[in-house]
Amino acid sequence: MSEIRLYVTTTEALAGEILDLMTVCFGEEDLAIATTEVDEKNDVWEASVYMLADEEEAIRARLEDLFSADFADLEIQREVLPDIDWIAKSLEGLKPVRAGRFIVHGSHDRDKVRVNDLAIEIEAGQAFGTGHHGTTAGCLEVIGDVVRSRTVRNALDLGTGSGVLAIAVRKLKRVPVLATDIDPIAVAVAEGNARSNGIVEGIEFRVAPGFHSTAFGEYGPFDLIIANILARPLMKMAPQLVAHLAPGGSVILSGILASQRWKVIAAYNGAGLAHVRTIWRNGWVTIHLRHGRGLV
Numbered sequence: 001m002s003e004i005r006l007y008v009t010t011t012e013a014l015a016g017e018i019l020d021l022m023t024v025c026f027g028e029e030d031l032a033i034a035t036t037e038v039d040e041k042n043d044v045w046e047a048s049v050y051m052l053a054d055e056e057e058a059i060r061a062r063l064e065d066l067f068s069a070d071f072a073d074l075e076i077q078r079e080v081l082p083d084i085d086w087i088a089k090s091l092e093g094l095k096p097v098r099a100g101r102f103i104v105h106g107s108h109d110r111d112k113v114r115v116n117d118l119a120i121e122i123e124a125g126q127a128f129g130t131g132h133h134g135t136t137a138g139c140l141e142v143i144g145d146v147v148r149s150r151t152v153r154n155a156l157d158l159g160t161g162s163g164v165l166a167i168a169v170r171k172l173k174r175v176p177v178l179a180t181d182i183d184p185i186a187v188a189v190a191e192g193n194a195r196s197n198g199i200v201e202g203i204e205f206r207v208a209p210g211f212h213s214t215a216f217g218e219y220g221p222f223d224l225i226i227a228n229i230l231a232r233p234l235m236k237m238a239p240q241l242v243a244h245l246a247p248g249g250s251v252i253l254s255g256i257l258a259s260q261r262w263k264v265i266a267a268y269n270g271a272g273l274a275h276v277r278t279i280w281r282n283g284w285v286t287i288h289l290r291h292g293r294g295l296v
């Protein structure tokens, strides 16, 4: 069956906002993947949703509904993509990914793990975070640096998805980790992934939206907070997130398009954090910030 791309042409300034909307609407559904692409030669941004042909009608209706409030003038364009070998494509999606010291792989690729690798086994499933997305890979890379170079006695993984980042912290250091997600299915998947990675204690998984106070109970403040969610909620929660950070603590933020990075950094500077480093992976950025207090 052929694959269809429905897309709108936009500007760099609006691409992030449109992608946020589409990502919230479609998430990481198997057959409807939202993404922005830039044609640098023509300075044109396209926000696209990919799907199989039999999904097109339903997805077009959802897009029209989504744009009807603020983007009614956008014309939804259509492209039929060349036929794809879906089996080969899905296997390709499951190839191991290396990020910093980590390799994230499926159970069929255990033989790809080398002696010095920190291996995380994740099956592609119902929660985000197989390591293939630039945001997850970016977080893994920065986690490696932070846990090696800073004092990390505990950590919070907000929006844990598959649990990959919480598992990564715990593989580097035996510190208590709190892993939360708004989605109960993600939390169940993450618990299973921790077990299949041999982690039976040390990570507490909870269903919680943002910094919902009852979920945190006795936890925190944290030496390390990782949040790979979208730019807009990250900016909104900056004061709460910083309130849960220990003096001298580090924050790793992702889910941010390159064009949105300054707004996110400004929100966290305003909440008292200093920017340390930004890294890029496939158009997405991961930002490391540190608490002003405790800096030398």
Ligand SMILES: C[S@@+](CC[C@H](N)C(=O)[O-])C[C@H]1O[C@@H](n2cnc3c(N)ncnc32)[C@H](O)[C@@H]1O
Pocket: 127, 128, 129, 130, 131, 135, 136, 139, 158, 159, 160, 161, 162, 163, 164, 165, 180, 181, 182, 183, 186, 208, 209, 210, 211, 228, 229, 233, 255
């Ligand atoms: C982009 S995925 C990241 C998953 C994983 N941490 C990774 O880096 O691959 C974002 C996750 O955050 C969750 N999420 C979104 N908004 C949230 C919120 N306000 N509080 C907690 N979790 C949230 C989503 O359900 C999703 O599982």
